[in-house]
Amino acid sequence: MSKNYRITLLPGDGIGPEITTVAVEMLKAVGAKSGINFVFKEALIGGAAIEATGNPLPPETLAACKDSDAVMLAAIGGYQWDNLPRAQRPETGLLGLRSGLELFANLRPASIVPQLVDASSLKREVIEGVDIMVVRELTGGIYFGQPRGVFSTETGEQRGVNTMAYTGSEIDRIARVAFETAQKRTKKLCSVDKANVLEVSQFWRDRVIEIAKEYSDVELTHMYVDNAAMQLVRSPKQFDTIVTSNLFGDILSDIAAMLTGSIGMLPSASLGASGLGVFEPVHGSAPDIAGQDKANPLAQVLSAAMMLKYGLNEPEAAQQLEKAVITVLDGNYRTGDIMSPGMNPVGCKQMGELLVQALAKI
Ligand code: NAD
Numbered sequence: 001m002s003k004n005y006r007i008t009l010l011p012g013d014g015i016g017p018e019i020t021t022v023a024v025e026m027l028k029a030v031g032a033k034s035g036i037n038f039v040f041k042e043a044l045i046g047g048a049a050i051e052a053t054g055n056p057l058p059p060e061t062l063a064a065c066k067d068s069d070a071v072m073l074a075a076i077g078g079y080q081w082d083n084l085p086r087a088q089r090p091e092t093g094l095l096g097l098r099s100g101l102e103l104f105a106n107l108r109p110a111s112i113v114p115q116l117v118d119a120s121s122l123k124r125e126v127i128e129g130v131d132i133m134v135v136r137e138l139t140g141g142i143y144f145g146q147p148r149g150v151f152s153t154e155t156g157e158q159r160g161v162n163t164m165a166y167t168g169s170e171i172d173r174i175a176r177v178a179f180e181t182a183q184k185r186t187k188k189l190c191s192v193d194k195a196n197v198l199e200v201s202q203f204w205r206d207r208v209i210e211i212a213k214e215y216s217d218v219e220l221t222h223m224y225v226d227n228a229a230m231q232l233v234r235s236p237k238q239f240d241t242i243v244t245s246n247l248f249g250d251i252l253s254d255i256a257a258m259l260t261g262s263i264g265m266l267p268s269a270s271l272g273a274s275g276l277g278v279f280e281p282v283h284g285s286a287p288d289i290a291g292q293d294k295a296n297p298l299a300q301v302l303s304a305a306m307m308l309k310y311g312l313n314e315p316e317a318a319q320q321l322e323k324a325v326i327t328v329l330d331g332n333y334r335t336g337d338i339m340s341p342g343m344n345p346v347g348c349k350q351m352g353e354l355l356v357q358a359l360a361k362i
Pocket of ligand 1: 015074075076077078079091094263264282283284285286287288289294295296297299335337
């Protein structure tokens, strides 16, 4: 009996539609092989939604997401919307999606693909074997805290304000996701904060220590965020699972991403309390290469694999997508962002065709 899943597609802006096309073809192909039927429904977000409706997250989009089994997002944003008032910018749509679906946990794996070791800007011996999972808190902290804004002071000077705030329950639930993630890996968890300076960070640390009592098999360490940024570049293999707040996680996961050589290779999963997840590449909409058939679709395909694994509990189908990615890399096919001498240059579309061919042979 075939299984049916309703997937909401949010291609968004820039290279989003190009890489979504590739991932959808791969899902259809793996579905046909595995007895899985995907029903795709496309919805608007970001700049595309602003152009069509004036709203970066139309209510119909949020409703479609809530009415599906999983959401596959590509990317949002572009220069043409950068000067709009904040409430109307593409990024506001993305933040609205995360809070609307209560996606409080963002899982970002950064592991070195052996075929791409030389694409990293770091030395081979530093990065070979790196396999890190960054668990970032996604719906709290300074990106959502109140008060926020630019206000006039009593002296008439303007003052910009954002607020980094966490409740105990917000910290506890992300800590539990991180401990459970670490349990499935090497049972090492590093909590990153700035407890030497920020009260909110000291509170974060105290709560994580409290939750650690429920997971005695996991080794917990703590690191200040400035040191963590340095250590990720100096000696990344010391890390397995990292848990951190929204702002620190945003920055650290991009550093971890670059260890792997290309941001075009990295998927992510955002999970909520309800079990509904949004699966998206770590990279943005890459407006500099949009519409030129230059985008690397592999992060989007690997995001589809994370969707199968974490969102739909279809680990075998997920593995087939991952194997297809490795097969095309073994065939020495590369998009521009991961190109190195002697490799075969391909565009987004051709990479998609090669992936489908590779999948057919698995
Ligand atoms: P970006 O990730 O879009 O691009 C950074 C660089 O990496 C660019 O040179 C780009 O060409 C390259 N790149 C990114 N993805 C690639 C891919 N799949 N294949 C090949 N090359 C790739 O980041 P940016 O330039 O800082 O931001 C561009 C826009 O994207 C902005 O509007 C920003 O707000 C938005 N953005 C969106 C998200 C998201 O949707 N989650 C995340 C980050 C940035």
